[in-house]
Amino acid sequence: MLCSRVVSWSLAMAIGAPFLFAACTVGPDYKRPSTVAPAIYKEWSGWKVAQPKDEALRGAWWELFQDPRLNALAELVDISNQTLAAAEAQVRQARAAVQAARASYFPTLSVSPDVTRARSSANVANTKSTTVTQYNLPMDASWELDLWGRVRRTVESQRATAQASVADLESLRLSAQATLAQSYFALRIQDAQRQLLEATVATYQRSLAIVQNRYAVGVASRADVAQAETQLKSTQAQLVDVGVQRAQLEHAIAVLIGAPASTFSIPFEPLTVALPAIPVGVPSALLERRPDLAGAERRVAAANAQIGVAEAAFYPSVTLSGTLGLVSTAFGDWFSLPSRVWALGAAISETVFDGGLRKAVTEEARAAYDATVASYRQTVLTAFQDVEDNLAALRILEDEARVQDEAVHAAQQALTVVMNQYQAGTLSYLDVVVTQTTALANERAAVDIYGRRMTAVVLLIKALGGGWDASALGAATAGKAS
Numbered sequence: 472m473l474c475s476r477v478v479s480w481s482l483a484m485a486i487g488a489p490f491l492f493a494a495c496t497v498g499p500d501y502k503r504p505s506t507v508a509p510a511i512y513k514e515w516s517g518w519k520v521a522q523p524k525d526e527a528l529r530g531a532w533w534e535l536f537q538d539p540r541l542n543a544l545a546e547l548v549d550i551s552n553q554t555l556a557a558a559e560a561q562v563r564q565a566r567a568a569v570q571a572a573r574a575s576y577f578p579t580l581s582v583s584p585d586v587t588r589a590r591s592s593a594n595v596a597n598t599k600s601t602t603v604t605q606y607n608l609p610m611d612a613s614w615e616l617d618l619w620g621r622v623r624r625t626v627e628s629q630r631a632t633a634q635a636s637v638a639d640l641e642s643l644r645l646s647a648q649a650t651l652a653q654s655y656f657a658l659r660i661q662d663a664q665r666q667l668l669e670a671t672v673a674t675y676q677r678s679l680a681i682v683q684n685r686y687a688v689g690v691a692s693r694a695d696v697a698q699a700e701t702q703l704k705s706t707q708a709q710l711v712d713v714g715v716q717r718a719q720l721e722h723a724i725a726v727l728i729g730a731p732a733s734t735f736s737i738p739f740e741p742l743t744v745a746l747p748a749i750p751v752g753v754p755s756a757l758l759e760r761r762p763d764l765a766g767a768e769r770r771v772a773a774a775n776a777q778i779g780v781a782e783a784a785f786y787p788s789v790t791l792s793g794t795l796g797l798v799s800t801a802f803g804d805w806f807s808l809p810s811r812v813w814a815l816g817a818a819i820s821e822t823v824f825d826g827g828l829r830k831a832v833t834e835e836a837r838a839a840y841d842a843t844v845a846s847y848r849q850t851v852l853t854a855f856q857d858v859e860d861n862l863a864a865l866r867i868l869e870d871e872a873r874v875q876d877e878a879v880h881a882a883q884q885a886l887t888v889v890m891n892q893y894q895a896g897t898l899s900y901l902d903v904v905v906t907q908t909t910a911l912a913n914e915r916a917a918v919d920i921y922g923r924r925m926t927a928v929v930l931l932i933k934a935l936g937g938g939w940d941a942s943a944l945g946a947a948t949a950g951k952a953s
Contacts, residue, residue, distance in 0.1 A: 495618060495619060495620060496619070496620025496623050496779060497619045497620055497624075497779050497782045497783050497785075497786065498620065498624055498775075498776070498778045498779020498780070498781075498782050498783070499778060499779070501627075501771075501775045501776065503768060503771075504768075504771055504844045504848065506758065506848055506851045508755040508757070508758065508855075509754050509855070510753070510754070511753065511754065512751065512754060512855075512858060512862055513859055514859050514862035514866060515751065515862065530937075530938045532648075532932050532937050533545045533648065533652055535747040535932075536744045536747060537744060538655075538744050540655075540737070540740075541651075541652065541655050544651055544655060544724065544727075544728055545651060545652070547728035547729070547730075548644075548647050548648055548651050548727055548728055549644065549648075550729070551728055551729025551730070552647050552727060552728065552729050553729055554643060554647060555640070555643055558636075558639060558640040559640055561636050561639070561640075562633070562636045562637055562640050564636075565629070565632055565633035565635075565637075566633050568629050568632070568633065569626065569629040569630050569632075571629075572622070572625045572626045572628075572629040573626050575615070575617070575625070576622055576626075577614075578612050578613060578614035578791075579612065579613050579614070580610065580611070580612050581610070581611050581612075582608075582609070582610045582611075583607075583611070584607060584609075585607050586604065586605070586607070587604070587605045587607070588602065588603070588604040589602070589603055589605075590603075591603075603800055604800060604801075604802075605798065605799070605800050606799045606800070606801075606802055606805040607796065607797075608796050608797040608798075608805065608806075609794055609796035609798075609812075610795050611792070611793070611794050612791075612792065612793045612794075612795075613790060613791070613792045614790065614791045614792070615788055615789070616788075616789045616790070618788075618789060619782075619783040619786045620779055620783060621779070621780055621783035623779075624776045624777070624778075624779035624780045624783065625776070627772075627773075627776040628772075628773045628774075628776035628777050628780065629773075631769045631770070631773035631776065632769070632770070632773045634765075634769045635765075635766045635767075635769035635770050635773065636766075637943075637944055638762045638763070638765040638766030638769060638944060639762070639763075639766050641762035641765075641939055641943070642761075642762040642763045642766060645762060645933055645936070645937045645939065646933070647727055648937065649929050649932070649933040649937070650723075650727060651724060651727045651728070652929045653926050653929050653930075654720050654723050654724050654727070655724060655737075656742060656922060656925040656929065657716075657720050657926070658717055658720040658721060658724070658737060659741060659742030660742055660918060660919070660921070660922035661713050661716055661717040661720065662717070662739050662740055662741045662742065663741040663742050663918045663921075663922075664713050664915060664919075665710065665713045665714075665717070665739070665741075666741045667915065667918060668706060668713065671706050671911055671914075672703065672706050672710060675699070675703040675706055675907070676703060678699055678702075678703075678890075678907070679696075679699040679700060679703050681894070682695050682696050682699040682900060683696055683699075685894075690896065691900065694900075695899070695900035698900050698901060699900060699904075701904075702904050702907060702908070721735065721736060721737055722735075742921070742922070742925070744925075746924055746925065746928055747928065749928060749931055749932060749935070751858070751862070751931075754855060754858075757854055757855065757858065757935065757936070758941075759942075760935060760936030760938075760940060761854050761935075761936040761939070762936065762939050763854070764847075764850055764851060764854055765941045765944060767843070767846055767847040767851075768847055769944070770843045770846070770847070771840070771844055771847050774836070774839050774840040774842075774843040775840050777836045777839065777840070778833065778836045778840055780836070781829070781832045781833040781835070782833055784829045784832065784833075785829055785833075787819050787821035788819070788821075789817065789818070789819050790817070790818045790820075791815075791816075791817050792815075792816050792817070792818070793813070793814060793815045793816070794812070794813060794814045795811075795812075795813045796811070796812050796813070797810040797811055797812070798810055798812050854934065857933075857934035858931065858934045858935060860930075860934075861927050861928075861930045861931035861934055862931065864923070864924075864927040864930075865924065865928065865931065868920060868923055868924045869924070871920055872917070872921065872924065875913065875916055875917045875920055876917060878913045878916075878917075879910075879913045879914050879917050882906070882909050882910035882913045882914075885906050885909070885910070886903075886907060886910045889902050889906040890906075
């Protein structure tokens, strides 16, 4: 609500202003920007609905995967991740800024005792030279009245900024936890690839032995032996290569949990967890479930309050001041009643010309608000896209996995047939090599698709907010950022 300017500059008005204008706060009152939320997700069709007991994600969402080692690592992220530690410090900094802004509600008191000894000149107006010691104990008070809500808007802005920093912390926490889960499942997929390649190497070693035996009795050519050896060595090279990415993933996990990469390791264990059913909910609920959306919305509120701060500069400021103290030229009388002094005053100041500075600052604040509104709406659109992307990925990858499993089965059947025909002498070993290569490629593709499905599940949980809720902002800042 805009307030009328004060035109009376009398002392009575200055003293009575706190009572007349206590509720006067310039600038627009905050309203959450409107956004468009669809009634249902486009990619919802065909998605596996969660059981009733899984109607909502919880904070420890990684427990859905029922993997004890992942659970332990996720807990360490919250304790030791240094990015989160930095964000937590920024939250404390933002809360302190709120307290600093709230301090302007109250008067400033200062005490500055001093003792001065001075000698006057004897050559001034034929006076005698005198030496005087003066003891001063003044206490000064100054209070700028918040008639137009400048302080209230500043506190409002800082409070919203503090809440945004809490949301940022939760967003970083969710991102770190999701990155950990992705890296962990990617590492387990590498273990599954290693297990597959080790089994394949063992199979190829047996195949090489068969070919060497056939060559020894003269029913196979030297070329067959060379092809079998090439196939074996090539697969062994693939097996060695798996170790590179696994080591890098292990190092990345170490950093996420705040551990030195050189001292951290995860035992070999192929991925065996099943894909959990994820409760998706309705799109409108997403606005309360993602911390990045909450942070963007709180920045809009902070920018809105800054408009009021800028507009308050157009109105006069009223400052009450006073001094109470003791002054004496004798130490023994310093704290006596006759030594007391006091003064009270009020001052009103108004800028009459600033070359358009206040207008420019206000326009700057309004433009900053418009920018945060656009950023918030863009963040909302991106959030809906994230959910749609991963719903689509899960739906499509489920179909792809089914087809790929059929391809693996067909390749294994083909390999059995071709190997029998080779041993019967009706096919060359080149046919065996081609069929073995095809079978291995399909099996590795099946493992890769499974890993992509696990990643999509993690990203869907992250896109849905990981069980976080915007109501946590009020609890996180209650008594600290209010």
